[in-house]
Amino acid sequence: MKLATDYLGLKLKNPLMVGASPFCDNIDAASRLEDAGASAIVMRSLFEEQIDYEQRALSFLLETPSESFAEATSYFPGYSEYQLTPDHYLRQLGLLKSTLRIPVIASLNGCRPGGWTDYARRLEQAGADAIELNLYQLVTDPCASGLEVEESMRATVRDVVSTVKIPVTVKLSAFHTAPAQFALSLEQAGAKGVVLFNRFYQPDFNLEDLEVEPHLRLSDPAELLLRLRWLAVLSPHLRGSLACSGGVHNREDAIKALLAGAHTVQLVSVLLKQGPKVLTILLEGLRQWMTEHDYSDVGELRGALNLRRCPDPAAHERANYIRILQSWRV
Numbered sequence: 001m002k003l004a005t006d007y008l009g010l011k012l013k014n015p016l017m018v019g020a021s022p023f024c025d026n027i028d029a030a031s032r033l034e035d036a037g038a039s040a041i042v043m044r045s046l047f048e049e050q051i052d053y054e055q056r057a058l059s060f061l062l063e064t065p066s067e068s069f070a071e072a073t074s075y076f077p078g079y080s081e082y083q084l085t086p087d088h089y090l091r092q093l094g095l096l097k098s099t100l101r102i103p104v105i106a107s108l109n110g111c112r113p114g115g116w117t118d119y120a121r122r123l124e125q126a127g128a129d130a131i132e133l134n135l136y137q138l139v140t141d142p143c144a145s146g147l148e149v150e151e152s153m154r155a156t157v158r159d160v161v162s163t164v165k166i167p168v169t170v171k172l173s174a175f176h177t178a179p180a181q182f183a184l185s186l187e188q189a190g191a192k193g194v195v196l197f198n199r200f201y202q203p204d205f206n207l208e209d210l211e212v213e214p215h216l217r218l219s220d221p222a223e224l225l226l227r228l229r230w231l232a233v234l235s236p237h238l239r240g241s242l243a244c245s246g247g248v249h250n251r252e253d254a255i256k257a258l259l260a261g262a263h264t265v266q267l268v269s270v271l272l273k274q275g276p277k278v279l280t281i282l283l284e285g286l287r288q289w290m291t292e293h294d295y296s297d298v299g300e301l302r303g304a305l306n307l308r309r310c311p312d313p314a315a316h317e318r319a320n321y322i323r324i325l326q327s328w329r330v
């Protein structure tokens, strides 16, 4: 049975990889995931703000001190609060590369063009097999248009892509007006793939303290549905690689993501909850399902349920929406 998968031009032994998360902070944890069957691993993100901070701190020391620098950075974690400093990140990447046999993907997190994108070259020099660029941004400026925001993101992608020879993939939010068009435009900007989707960590209100409480809730399988829809829409149109990130917790979830058109399935929450052994269980489950359904190559199921054969996907989606609302009777 063939589970080998091409992802961003990398040859992966199967479609199950570890998504961006703290696992790579610990070489033993990363090795255990490799031993359990992970086909690739993404490091946690290095943030635009961290790299900028370092670059600005240097000019702060060399040039004139400025009050606005302190103010502008006061919302962000202090330099020492990040788990990995930029230098530490490069060293950790080197260690991972010398220990693991599977591809190691570095993650840069930022959405505006700037000097920080040069850091991609250092990640490449440290041995990264690819870069995942996470464009996470919550646009709160009522004067910023979608077009402006997306143009700035595209410019960021172009900057990173032109800095390195290794493949660059882009982790997106689902909340663009026209996600399909935006994803295609990123491919034209040089991205070799997209990762669907970022999760938004939505803060809650604490009614006792009347404060805003940020919290990180791990995902559940309900989050997969949004990914399935957009994988199915995008997979007939993108030439590059599609990764599904969000809500994959069991073998059925992983199979659905592949049927919708994903080349790879990224796992985080399920690994944090159940540990590396779940990877072995998921891979065994995938093999078993493929045998039961007469598939001998994972490539044959990829995209089998996408919207390629649907003559009018927009009408199909709208019709389903209407049908679902009409299905309730009281």
Ligand SMILES: Cc1cc2nc3c(=O)[nH]c(=O)nc-3n(C[C@H](O)[C@H](O)[C@H](O)COP(=O)(O)O)c2cc1C
Residues within 6 Å of the ligand: 019, 020, 021, 022, 043, 044, 045, 046, 107, 109, 134, 171, 197, 198, 199, 216, 218, 219, 220, 245, 246, 247, 248, 266, 267, 268, 269, 270
């Ligand atoms: C503890 C934790 C840390 C994460 N760190 C990052 C990160 O640094 N960069 C990033 O792009 N995504 C990060 N993510 C998001 C995951 O890569 C993934 O997109 C998300 O958890 C959805 O996948 P899941 O349902 O398998 O958890 C993190 C998630 C968790 C739970």
